[in-house]
Amino acid sequence: MASRIRSAEVLVTSPSRNFVTLKVTTDDGVVGWGDATLNGRELAVASYLRDHLVPLLVGRDAERIEDTWQYLYRGAYWRRGPVTMAAIAAIDLALWDIKGKTAGKPVYQLLGGAVRDGVLAYTHATGADLPELLDSVDAQVARGFRAVRAQSGVPGLEAVYGVHPGVAAYEPAGRGAAPAEEVWDVEAYLRHVPGVLAAVREHAGPELHLLHDAHHRLTPIQAARLGKDLEPVRLFWLEDATAAENQEALRLVRQHTTTPLALGEVFNSVWDCKDLITSQSLDYMRVCVSHAGGISHTRRIWDLAALYQVKAGPHGPSDVSPIAMAASLHLALATPNFGIQEHMGHAPLVETVFRHDYTFADGYLHPGDAPGLGVDVDEVAAAAHPYDPAYLPVARTRDGAVTDW
Ligand code: CS2
Ligand code: MG
Secondary structure, X not given: OOOEEEEEEEEEEOOOOOEEXXXXXXXXXXXXXXXXXXXXXXXXHHHHHHHHHHHHHOOOEOOOHHHHHXXXXXXXXXXXXXXXXXXXXXXXXXXXXXXXXXXXXXXXXXXXXXXXXXXXXXXXXXXXXXXXXXHHHHXXXXXXXXEEEEEEOOOOOOOOOOOOOOOOOOOOXXXXXXXXXEEOOHHHXXXXXXXXXXXXXXXXXXXXXXXXXXXXXXXHHHHHHHHHHOHHHOOOEEEOOEOOOOOOHXXXXXXXXXXXXXXXXXXXXXXXXXXXXXXXXXXXXXXXXXXXXXXXXXXXXXXXXXXXXXXXXXXXXXXXXHHHHHHHHHHHHOOOOEOOEEOOOOXXXXXXXXXXXXXXXXXXXXXXXXXXXXXXXXXHHHXXXXXOOEEOOEEEOOOOOEEOO
């Protein structure tokens, strides 16, 4: 007997940062949770869901996940884009959660079962200067991480992406009605960062998986130069070396360096990923389930990537809520060409709203064996933290022109 969707509600909650959460309830009382968080543009997704998708959901068969996906994607006529794909993702995750709960199985079992015992995870190390960064790397290794992303301050620059005091999960978006502005100097960064990463490698030894994120700030030829300079460091990956709206840019980088390349956290569909994958211009694709149409669409991207020996390295910063993190882990456990999961972690207040079953031990995450995705939302705690405007920073070069943050 088909189980129908009785209601769907959108919650926007801000336990230290904003999250857009979808609650779908079936007529037999099963609740599924989805994540639709889009950092700095939360209310646009909330409205897309509330005003346009929720009314279409009520009465639909909750079991027909793929049909609902196709209906919402093709049925809009206007395809892709971060707002649309985050909204569809939330519905997709909620329906997989319901399917798991109805079947009494964790979602990874419905995706074909585990192909590995755990999901290799990396976290962030950060330091205003080298000694601080080395301490941060040591602290993350002491927590059990075998893979660490290292970001460092740059002399002469007040604010640099990924550099924050303390090792706890930080949030790059700042509270307030408008974005903070930062000065960016690409030459200062390119002069400084190869030496820093070489020192981290020397300090940490050869076995630690070391990652670095250039956050879309380099031109292709600058990215090629950085990749070359970093070859002796043997990075696990260099992330977002250049912006990739123009996917051909990555070919130039690729031709010049053997440093492994990762990219795609801002992508939201297989169409954004296709050329990079089929031209083998990168080693790891970074889309995450909550920004790329959910489990149903992301698994198609991973399957395409498998044909070209590209691995999955999903995005997992603080703006990927515990619901999407859980979904990513279920998919990772069942995906043969999975590589590594980013796990920045969340502030303790976030974990009072989203109670999750996934666990971290000895370098690996596991989604747990609870039916569904394994995340519960405390709605009373969520309501105690209403939406609070926050924006990602904007960067300007020294001459005052806006550049990529
Ligand atoms: C980042 C993110 O985790 C990463 O690799 O690039 O921190 C990114 O800046 C945020 O997701 C933006 O919301
Ligand atoms: Mg990144």
